[in-house]
Structures are given as C-alpha cells and as structure tokens.
Amino acid sequence: MERDKRYTLVKPLMSTGHIRNFQDLFKFIPKSVIARDLGMNNTRFSKLIQNVDDFILRDLFRLAELFEIDDLALLNLVHQQYLADKKSKKKVK
DSSP states (O other): OOOGGGGGGGHHHHHHHHHOOOGGGGSSSOHHHHHHHHTTHHHHHHHHHGGGOOOOOOHHHHHHHTTTTTTTHHHHEEEHHHHHHHHHHHHHO
16 A cells, blocks of 8 residues: 655754644644555544553554654654643633
C-alpha cells in the first residue's frame, strides 16, 4: 500500500509553527488514515487522541516514523497536548 503523501507535510508545518500540539496533526491528515496505517481501530485511535496519556510509546514511535520526524519531536507534541488537556480539565472542575 502506498504511503499517504500528506505525511510529508508534518515536518515543515511543525517548523513553521502550524502544528504546535498533537491535535493539530489532524487538521492536515485525517484520523482514519493514520489509524489505518497504524493498524488500529478508528474508534480506539479517537479515544487515544482525546486521552494522549493512554498512548503506549511503541505507537508514538510508529507515528513519528510515519511523519518522518524525530521521536522526541512527536513526544513533545504529545506533551503539549497533555498539558493543554490537563489545563482545560482543571478549568472544568
């Protein structure tokens, strides 16, 4: 199966600041495409996106490989998302 060409957008969009956290990725590449390429159920992947702290490192490293970015760069995106989610959950309480 041919790799989706939109994956190549991630690295330049990160460097220009258009992608700042994990959820920003899905403005450019559909969740369903990424879930399929990971071999993951779309519903499960959507739940992981909403709760990034439930991801396992192996899946995050596979994502970094798909996006052709450094593992730490992806982990940083996930961390930014985690902090944003944590902050928004605090406001709800």
